[in-house]
Amino acid sequence: MSTTEEAQPGSEGPVLRLESVRKTYGRGTVVLRDVDLEVAPHTVTALIGASGSGKSTLLRCANLLEEIDDGAIFLDGEEITDPRVDEDAVRRRIGVVFQAYNLFPHMTVLDNITLAPRRVHGVPRAEAEARAHELLERLGLGGRAGEYPDRLSGGQQQRVAIVRALASRPRLLLLDEITAALDPELVGEVLGVVRDLKEDGMTMVIATHEMGFAREVADQVCFLDGGVVLERGTSDQIFGSPQRERTRRFLDRIVEAGRL
Amino acid sequence: MTYTDTADTDAADTDPAGTDAYVPSQRRIDRERFKRTRARRAASVAALSTLVTGVVLFLVITNSPGWPRTRETFFSAEYARKALPKVLEGLLLNLRLLVVCGAAVLVIGLLLAIARTLRGPVFFPLRALATAYTDFFRGLPLIICLLMVVFGVPALRLQGVTTDPVVLGGSALVLTYSAYVAEVFRAGIESVHPSQRAAARSLGLSSGQALRYVVLPQAIRRVVPPLLNDLVSLQKDTGLVSIAGAVDAVYAAQIIAGKDFNYTPYVVAGLVFVALTIPMTRFTDWVTARMDRRRAQGGTV
Numbered sequence: 001m002s003t004t005e006e007a008q009p010g011s012e013g014p015v016l017r018l019e020s021v022r023k024t025y026g027r028g029t030v031v032l033r034d035v036d037l038e039v040a041p042h043t044v045t046a047l048i049g050a051s052g053s054g055k056s057t058l059l060r061c062a063n064l065l066e067e068i069d070d071g072a073i074f075l076d077g078e079e080i081t082d083p084r085v086d087e088d089a090v091r092r093r094i095g096v097v098f099q100a101y102n103l104f105p106h107m108t109v110l111d112n113i114t115l116a117p118r119r120v121h122g123v124p125r126a127e128a129e130a131r132a133h134e135l136l137e138r139l140g141l142g143g144r145a146g147e148y149p150d151r152l153s154g155g156q157q158q159r160v161a162i163v164r165a166l167a168s169r170p171r172l173l174l175l176d177e178i179t180a181a182l183d184p185e186l187v188g189e190v191l192g193v194v195r196d197l198k199e200d201g202m203t204m205v206i207a208t209h210e211m212g213f214a215r216e217v218a219d220q221v222c223f224l225d226g227g228v229v230l231e232r233g234t235s236d237q238i239f240g241s242p243q244r245e246r247t248r249r250f251l252d253r254i255v256e257a258g259r260l
Numbered sequence: 261m262t263y264t265d266t267a268d269t270d271a272a273d274t275d276p277a278g279t280d281a282y283v284p285s286q287r288r289i290d291r292e293r294f295k296r297t298r299a300r301r302a303a304s305v306a307a308l309s310t311l312v313t314g315v316v317l318f319l320v321i322t323n324s325p326g327w328p329r330t331r332e333t334f335f336s337a338e339y340a341r342k343a344l345p346k347v348l349e350g351l352l353l354n355l356r357l358l359v360v361c362g363a364a365v366l367v368i369g370l371l372l373a374i375a376r377t378l379r380g381p382v383f384f385p386l387r388a389l390a391t392a393y394t395d396f397f398r399g400l401p402l403i404i405c406l407l408m409v410v411f412g413v414p415a416l417r418l419q420g421v422t423t424d425p426v427v428l429g430g431s432a433l434v435l436t437y438s439a440y441v442a443e444v445f446r447a448g449i450e451s452v453h454p455s456q457r458a459a460a461r462s463l464g465l466s467s468g469q470a471l472r473y474v475v476l477p478q479a480i481r482r483v484v485p486p487l488l489n490d491l492v493s494l495q496k497d498t499g500l501v502s503i504a505g506a507v508d509a510v511y512a513a514q515i516i517a518g519k520d521f522n523y524t525p526y527v528v529a530g531l532v533f534v535a536l537t538i539p540m541t542r543f544t545d546w547v548t549a550r551m552d553r554r555r556a557q558g559g560t561v
Contacts, residue, residue, distance in 0.1 A: 115465070116463035
C-alpha cells in the first residue's frame with residue numbers, strides 16, 4: 001500500500017517550489033530572505049542549520065500557517081500564496097508533524113487520526129477507522145487506538161502524529177524537528193518510520209538536528225543561515241565537502257557535540 | 261501496620277533473583293512511628309481548639325444582654341414551623357428560575373465568548389458588541405440591573421412586552437450572569453495552546469471546525485469548576501427577584517416577618533438556601549477532584 005496519492009496531475013514538476021520568499025516578524029526581524037527551494041516528487045529534502053536560522057518558519061510558510069511578505073510558493077505548480085486561494089484546501093494536501101506532537105489530548109488516538117478524514121474529507125467513519133487501524137498497525141501502534149495521547153510515550157505520540165498526518169493521504173509531508181522533544185532512546189523508532197515513508201515514495205521536507213539521519217535519508221540538503229539557503233546539494237556534497245566556511249563551521253560544531 | 265504481603269510481592273517483582281524477602285529496616289519503622297505520634301498530637305490539638313472555640317462562642321452569645329430577645333426574634337421554633345411550608349413553596353420559584361436562567365446563561369455566555377474570539381475585520385462589529393456587553397453588565401451591580409429591568413421595562417408601556425416580575429427578574433439575572441460566564445468561557449478558550457489550533461488547521465480543518473472539534477471541547481472541560489461556581493452564585497441570587505414582588509422563598513419569609521416583626525422566617529429561608537447550595541458545592545468539588553485525578557494519571561509520561 002502506498003501512502004502517497006497516485007497519478008497526481010503535474011507530478012513531473014516539483015511538488016513544492018519556493019520563489020524568493022521573504023518573511024519578517026514584528027518590526028523588521030527578517031527570518032527568511034529571498035529563499036528559493038524546489039522539492040521534486042518522491043524525494044526527501046532536509047533543512048539543516050542553527051536554531052533561529054528559519055527552518056521552522058519555512059515549513060510554517062509552506063503550510064500557510066504564516067503569511068509571507070514577498071515571493072511566491074507553489075504546490076504542484078499552483079501558486080498557494082495567492083490570496084484568492086482557499087487556504088483550507090491547500091492544507092488538506094499537506095501533512096505536518098510538529099516537534100511537540102500537538103495531538104489533541106481530549107480525543108483518543110483513533111479520533112485524533114480520523115478527525116480530518118471524516119470532517120474535512122468526508123470519508124465515512126468505518127472507512128476512516130479501517131485506514132487508521134491499518135496505519136497504526138504498520139507503525140507498530142496496533143492496540144493503541146483507544147488510548148488517550150497522555151498515556152503514550154513521546155515516541156509513540158510522535159508516531160501517532162505521523163499517522164494522523166498520513167491519514168488524509170497528503171501530497172507532501174512537512175516534518176518540523178520531530179525528534180527534538182524525544183528522549184534519545186526513542187528517537188530511533190520515529191526516524192525508522194520516516195525511513196519507511198521514504199521507501200514508499202513520500203515527498204518530504206524535514207527540518208532536523210539529526211545530522212546522521214539527514215545525511216542518510218535526504219536527497220537534497222539545504223543549509224540555512226540567517227534566513228538564506230547558504231548552501232545546498234546532495235547529502236554527500238554538503239556533509240562530505242561543504243564549500244562554504246559557515247557550513248563547515250556549523251558541521252564542525254555538530255561533530256564536536258557528538259551528533260554526527 | 262504490617263509490611264508483609266504487598267510490600268513483599270512488589271519487592272519480589274522487581275528483584276531479578278526473586279528470592280529477597282523485604283524486611284523493613286529499623287530506620288523505616290522509627291520513621292513511621294514518629295509520623296504516627298505526630299499525627300495523633302496534631303489531631304488532639306485540633307479537636308481541643310475546636311471545642312474551646314465553640315464553648316467560648318456559645319457563652320459569649322448566650323450571655324450577651326440581648327440574647328433572650330434575639331432568640332425570640334430570630335430563632336423562634338413556632339415561627340420556624342409556620343414559615344417553613346411557605347418558604348419551601350417559594351423555593352420552587354427559585355429552583356425554576358435557576359434551571360431556566362442557568363441554561364440561558366450558559367448558552368448566551370458561550371456565544372458571547374465565541375464572538376469575542378473571532379478574528380478578522382469582518383467580525384469587528386460583533387466582537388465590539390460582545391466586548392461592550394460584557395464590560396457593561398459585568399460592571400453593573402446586579403441589584404441595579406434588576407431594578408432597571410423590573411421597574412423600567414413596564415414603565416415603557418410597550419405593547420406585547422411582559423410585565424411579569426418573574427420573567428423580568430429572570431431576564432435581569434441572565435443579562436448579568438451571561439457576562440460573567442462569557443468571561444469564564446473566554447478564559448477557557450484562550451487557555452488552549454495555539455499549537456492545538458495550528459495542528460487542527462494544518463489538517464485542513466476550517467477555523468470553525470477547529471473551534472468546534474479541538475478548541476471548545478478542551479476549553480469547556482477546563483472551565484467546568486468556575487462555571488459551577490457561578491451557577492451556585494446564581495442560585496443564591498435568584499432570591500433577588502423578590503424585590504420585584506415575585507413570591508419566592510425570600511419574599512415568602514418577608515411576608516411573614518413583616519406581619520409580626522419576627523425575623524425567624526429569614527433565618528429559615530437562609531438555611532434553606534444553604535442546604536440547597538451545599539450539594540452543589542460538593543458536586544463542584546467532586547467534579548474538580550475527578551478532573552485533577554484524570555490529569556494526574558496522564559502526567560506520568
